[in-house]
Amino acid sequence: MATSDTINQQKANRPHLKRFYYPLDQAVEKPFNWKQMLRLLRYLLPYSKTLLPGAVIAMLISTAVRLVVPIIIGKVVIDVAIDNRDVTLLTYLIIGVSLLYVISYVGNMFRIKWVNILGQRVIYDLRETLFSHVQRLSHNFFDKRSAGSILVRILNDVNSLQELFTNGIINLLMDVVMLSGIIVILFVLSPPLALAVLVILPIMFFISTKLRRRIRRSWQDVRIQKSRLNSHLNESMQGIRITQSFAQEKENTEFFNGVNTDNFEKERTAMKKSAYFGPFVEMSNAIGTVILIAYGSHLILNQTIEIGTFVSFAFYLGMFWEPISRLGQIYNQLLVAMASSERIFEFLDEEPNVKEKKHAQSFTDMQGNITFDQVQFSYDDDRIALHEISLKIKKGQTVALVGHTGSGKSTIANLISRFYDPTEGAVYVDGYDLRDMRLDSLRTNISVVLQDTFIFSGTIMENIRFGRPDATDDDVKEAARVVGADAFIQRLSSGYETEVEERGNILSAGERQLLSFARALLADPRIIILDEATASIDTETEMQIQKALKRLLSGRTAIMIAHRLSTIREADNIIVLENGKILEQGNHDELMKREGEYYHLVKSQFDMLDAL
Template sequence: MPHFHSHHDEGDIGKAYDSRLMKRLLSYARPFWGWMVIAIFLLLAITGTELVRPYLVKMAIDNYITAYDRPLIAVKDKIIPGREVIKFRGLELIRENYTDHQLPGERYQLIQEKGDYILIHGVIDRKGDYTVIKSGDNYTFISPEGIKFPGTKVTREELKELRKGDIKGLINTGIIYFGIISLGFFLGYLQIFILQYTGQKIIHNLRAEVFTHLQRLSLSFFDKNPVGRLVTRVTNDIETLNEMYTSVLVNLFKDIFLLSGIIIVMLRMNTRLALISFSVIPFIFISTFYFRKLAREAYRLVRVKLAKINAFLSENISGITIVQVFNREAEKNMEFERINREHLEANKKHLLVYAVFRPVIEFLQSLALALIIWYGGGKLLSGELTFGIVYAFITYINQFFHPINELTEKYNILQSAMASSERIFLLLDQKEDIKNPTNPKPLTNIKGEIEFKHVWFAYNEGEWVLKDVSFRINPGETVAIVGATGAGKTSIINLINRFYDVQKGEILIDGINIKDVKKEDLRKYIGIVLQDVFLFTGDIKSNIRLRNPKITDEEVVRAAEYVNAHKFIESLPKKYDEDVKERGATLSSGQRQLLAFARALAFNPAILVLDEATSNIDTETEILIQEALSRLIKGRTTIIIAHRLSTIQKADKIIVLHKGRIREMGTHQELLAKHGIYYNLYRLQYKEDFNGK
């Protein structure tokens, strides 16, 4: 079976975009598709508010701010529906719009001449070469053809009256503008809340799935994969996916809506100016193509160097005792400096790519603005374009380049997400070595009979750890397994719990093959006390009951009393509520071992396994445990693995393993009498007072 660690490294990034991975990522968003659709519709509405704002400003400029010189039509005694009448010097005037040139009536025009506002009778071309004659507050404008247009100066109060409609229109436009930005703010808040909520729910479910899957994998998987790397999968890699869901996936729709909307609006306002503005788009595509290629390689290099730093730090912090004992700090500093320098150089290359791309895009944006000013400004001076249109184009082109400028960040997130998702899915696709049977047999109220029948087992193919091992343990018996390091003692314990599966033979519990029952059903009847006791962060009580609500406080105390742990627990400031730090760092090895005994007893197993449980304990603590052992093993099938032969002399049966095979089996006295392997082991441990028995 392929191993997880051999397929993917921190430096591997795969494709920048993988449709297969993306499809699988989207499957996690499927339960929340309703919220995602709402977020997309909100984005569409938000985009609409962003698109309408420049157009409103354009309307304010063209229809009100710069519209003072638009012709005024005298409409005395006429009612024009929906049009406001301006009463001025006995005249009733309306502002001419683009369809009013067919309306009958005399035309007037308000123009500005050397700081004065003048109302003239008639309409003149402001770009024409007119002769101006001034007499007091009276003006005469004479066209090149000799046509005269009389006019009079307008006072400040009269100007306000004439522009009352413009002021009212500006106020209304301002109110609408404020309403739109307020709506955009509210919709933006709602959209971000929904998107972040959805993203966190997706990540919550994915993280739970990964953690649950990890707990189902066999120990062989953890033998081959560093803990640090697995923790990175559940934390950093999954968090990277959160950025993709919230920053890239849905917001990509916003970019599409915004760019499409800007193109449509600009083309509708002025096709020629729009096409001139868009002439830089091919250069954007070329720049993006090269950026994508260079950024991918630069990103890969940074990830490789970062992986080296992580590996170095993990190894050296774990082995800090050795480093300090042998005084190798300076050498390790030099080694880290080299790796750190490589990471710095990789980051500089990475930053260089981004440092070039952004200025290129900003240059193209400035070029587009220059084209608008050049062409649009010329048409503005010639009267073919209004100032409002030129302003709107400048604003839209800035909006157009905003998502393009953000492309670098989104591309980086997408690359990280693809790499992280590939590693996560590789982990999720890791098959369980130890599977539950399709039709499991019930395992209830077991007596504790254990039988090995011709068992062969190897961690690695062909390297047999156990070779044709057969033995039987009757219910309630205490059996010890001894042998040199590597003889296969711990492997037997692992096989009984079905942490691994045998390659040949079978293991029976109460006559039932353990492969035919659920792992959960099997393990709830087996209690283990290991040599290296693992305690979780929490308190004494939670470490004994392991958060099993069925185990009451009274049962916790009773278990502690049975194994002589109650006395030291009561001496702690908070007693059973005393805080336990990571791995039980604040407790002695003997205290941790006593808690392990209490934990095993609290679960009341039918089968008890002691895997060298007293090897790290001082003499005083060992005496306490030996006193408790007789009570602990009573009525239980007990398997003891021990280097100290003094702890197993009262065992009903002793099994001697040598190089994966059972070489001797019997009681303590029987094995001594054989003068075999056990006899030699016993003599080596007690050579000073050995009496030859």
């Protein structure tokens, strides 16, 4: 097994492996945040009139029974019935105690049932809230985080709260009521004996508080390490073909063993520190029992208390350390919940960089006129992606963006879809500043087709219908026919009902691209963005796509990004970009006559083809 030293040596020798350690996942030393805990408990409010009061009432009934029974046994059964040899009273007491235990059983049964339902519903609500919020965050958020670290928070961190909501909160109330009741009863029965037995409590409280900070930090470290482990797993599965292509399975496994070992060590450390509390409670119980026997016997011999009182004390003392022990476990749950909730609320508090104004307008009948007015944009402070870009795209026009990698082509497309906002200047559609418009009304009028298209698990029919869920089956098939996808779909075993599996693994790259064209067409957008959309398609399929594009782009504004310049010859306007600036623009014939940058790009591509 790889050790922590192994993984540290690997990271030193292989700097690229640091990609698994994200700076946003760092342990931070903070005090127990009661404000945050109260925020977490607000998720109980929707059930504050149904499940929660029912569970609390059931808990109070069962707890009340447990508090009453030792008094009956000690003060009535022993000191009255047995002392007076009253068989009739003893019989009634036995029946009465039996009925009380039945009531306690029923109360516990409903408590367990209701708190489990309550816990599951709260976890459902919390996960749904977190997922919905993450869905609305800007691309900038996902640029800084791995998919694995996001999955950890939605799955593992939310699951870590399940025990708290299922048992922890109600058990906490039950144990507090139980302890309070026991302490009051003990002092009512015999103040001297109560003081003697409970003298250990201040010492116990002092020592336990010393453990809190260490335990909490340990569980926080566990959450961070799980995030790193899941990040590595996610990247390893996503990049399995690359790993195998470079024969790096052994090295990748060694690195995983190091990450897994770190996870194991963090978990073991946290469990070990948490386990200190149990034996400490047992030791306290033992000391309290010794004090009870010694001092209680002395009080009985001096006739200060009766035997029944001593027996009741013995019952209550046994009951006393049980909730104390559970409170230690609940405290551990609170520490785990605090570590997880910190990470959950970090996401929930994340604000989209692309914000929608409170009274944003909606597009009612988008035409597709696009204007860039002195737009400057940078993904970070170090590099400007676009320099004061000004351009106009009229409705129905097909505009091609060409240039070397990093010239700003995809950035322009991202700004049109408002995945990012300009650093300076503004982007307008139909004369409206996109920052004044509702995001959904903009994006429902735009379809984007990427080079690496994403196919969801499900059927062919469901994937094409993704952008327009209310489309009929006939609409779906017509869209597939228009883009030329119908032919290969009909050859599949179940046609349009064929399951394509995760990421469309049963389909070729070209077939997946054809499906994305059909999806875009079915959505009936006013603006279509094709980002290297034909790069994965062979020449024969490309010719078929070119015919389909004429119908697909008819009457729509189209932005085409392409390295293969043969696909954009028919564009109304070709914009040549270099380092975020517009070098030249015009149609194909105009640019070829100028013999500028576009001319040299075309010539170099044809020279390469001739060389082949």
